[in-house]
Amino acid sequence: MNKTRSIVLASLLASVGLMSSCNSGNMRRNPGKIYAPDMTYSRAYDAYTSNPNFADGQTSRVPIKGSIALGHDLPDHLVEGDTNAYKALTTSYRFNEAEIKEGGRLYMIYCGICHGAELDGNGPLYTSGKFAAMPANFKGEKYLAMGIGTMYAALKYGKNLMGAYSSQLNVKQRWQVIAYIKKVQSENGGAPFALGVSTATEATTLADTTQAVQH
Numbered sequence: 711m712n713k714t715r716s717i718v719l720a721s722l723l724a725s726v727g728l729m730s731s732c733n734s735g736n737m738r739r740n741p742g743k744i745y746a747p748d749m750t751y752s753r754a755y756d757a758y759t760s761n762p763n764f765a766d767g768q769t770s771r772v773p774i775k776g777s778i779a780l781g782h783d784l785p786d787h788l789v790e791g792d793t794n795a796y797k798a799l800t801t802s803y804r805f806n807e808a809e810i811k812e813g814g815r816l817y818m819i820y821c822g823i824c825h826g827a828e829l830d831g832n833g834p835l836y837t838s839g840k841f842a843a844m845p846a847n848f849k850g851e852k853y854l855a856m857g858i859g860t861m862y863a864a865l866k867y868g869k870n871l872m873g874a875y876s877s878q879l880n881v882k883q884r885w886q887v888i889a890y891i892k893k894v895q896s897e898n899g900g901a902p903f904a905l906g907v908s909t910a911t912e913a914t915t916l917a918d919t920t921q922a923v924q925h
């Protein structure tokens with residue numbers, strides 16, 4: 711009995727001693743037990759560590775030139791200033807109502823301030839006199855007749871005093887905004903709307919097709 715008691719006491723003391731020697735005071739230096747060392751100490755190169763296998767010594771790599779992220783559009787191959795290519799550019803995107811509505815939401819975020827909620831070029835930034843250049847009036851004859859490729863190029867590269875939106879809007883979003891403009895134009899004397907699908911379920915976009923192939 712005495713013997714058992716002293717063994718228990720000794721082991722208790724020993725464990726208290728062990729704990730206090732590792733974590734003394736407020737400093738907690740002991741990381742605790744590691745059950746999966748391979749996870750704690752990765753065998754792979756971590757993203758921001760140096761890497762002797764590449765000439766530039768970096769572990770994080772940029773995608774191989776020409777690669778397209780899953781769900782993203784094929785490149786448009788436009789060259790800035792090549793207006794003939796702008797005019798010829800078209801898209802196979804066809805949007806359902808919800809997607810066009812989203813285009814309208816994006817329009818109000820990025821374009822309405824200049825081009826106006828009514829798309830007539832009378833956005834608050836212009837009417838307040840703070841922005842000198844008259845934004846395009848999408849309900850005017852010139853812009854009613856403007857092709858979607860030319861519009862796309864304006865979004866991608868900007869146009870005179872208007873900045874580019876390629877960093878704010880991805881390819882699909884750019885076409886969505888254009889679809890919204892074209893939809894409104896079609897109701898205001900423009901050509902019949904051609905970027906829509908008849909029902910929500912028929913919506914097929916390039917992106918969806920790519921995903922379907924990959925799955």
Ligand code: HEC
Nearest residue numbers: 820821824843844845846860861864869870871872875887
């Ligand atoms: C800061 C004001 C401003 C914003 C924001 C703006 N634009 Fe413009 N936009 C202009 C001005 C000014 C012009 C006229 C440029 C010219 O012809 O000199 C223009 C022209 C255009 C044109 C005609 C391009 C051409 O080739 O003549 C299109 C299309 C267009 N904008 C679309 C958009 C869309 C879509 C957005 C939102 C993603 C947008 N703009 C945001 C000011 C703006």
